[in-house]
Amino acid sequence: MSQPHQFPPDDLTELPLFPLNLVLFPGMRLPLHIFEERYKAMIGDCIERDAPFGVVLIKEGPEVGGPAEPHHIGTSARISQVQHLEEGRMNLLALGERRFDLAEIVQETPHMVGLVAFKSESLGDIPAGLADEVGTHYEQFLKHIGTLAGSWNAPVQIPEDPLDLSFEAASTLTSSVELPQGIRQEILEVETVADRLIRLLPLLQRANELIQEQLAKNNPYRGPSLN
Incomplete structure (x- = not known):
């Protein structure tokens, strides 16, 4: 795995993070069931502001409950469908958008928030055929x-x-x-x-x-x- 990089402050964006035991790619559909209080609040705020959240693969720690250490490359996701359930729970469908590099975690509770730098996609030298x-x-x-x-x-x-x-x-x-x-x-x-x-x-x-x-x-x- 590659190591975190240093970024100019102007290149960084604050993004709420959802550490999961999965890897999300741009364009990938992501169904989620939201039941933890911390993520009810986070997703509710994203819906209200029509804002994305970041999905990062957990490197160490649990998906539910305690803190998790994420990998530093993740993908932003935007919510496309929401089904509201009892007790504030939600079923939602999100779509992967852009890869990002997690430069710093600035908030651990009630949910994780990071400063991220969105990555530019480069074709590179694609061999013929x-x-x-x-x-x-x-x-x-x-x-x-x-x-x-x-x-x-x-x-x-x-x-x-x-x-x-x-x-x-x-x-x-x-x-x-x-x-x-x-x-x-x-x-x-x-x-x-x-x-x-x-x-x-x-x-x-x-x-x-x-x-x-x-x-x-x-x-x-x-x-x-x-x-």
Whole structure:
């Protein structure tokens, strides 16, 4: 994992933080059930101000109750849907927006608040054909998980923009297969689109291999392909 950086004060924004046992990527949908008093207040304030909050993976400590130490790279999220329940509880859907670097935690209670620097996304030096190759394997992955879910021949759309492709593929892959949280965090922390695509390619290839094996087990009457 990379280390925290020093930032000019003008580059820093105060952001309420939600430490969770998950990694959120830009563009990723995040359903949450809010029941702790501290997060009822935090989310209520975000709703009132139409303001984002930050999601950070917990490095050490519990998700519920006591204090948690977060990783310093996270993603801001904006609330898109809210269902209000009894006793102030809420079901909500948020959408990942922008990666940030957590420079300093300025408040621990009742909920965590940090000074963050939002990250600029850099394409880097993308090798020729890499985005197309990742797109091909991602399309195959979407079709495979659709087949496992019973959605035979469902149409899929692949982002043409390499940045959008890198985040969407990361979001879908990490939401659909078992990966250690450390690997998910490493993918989030990758600085350039090129390096993220390079990191994702073997993961998509391996995921497709495993799903193909699962599909073959689910269809024992299917003979070997001659192609």
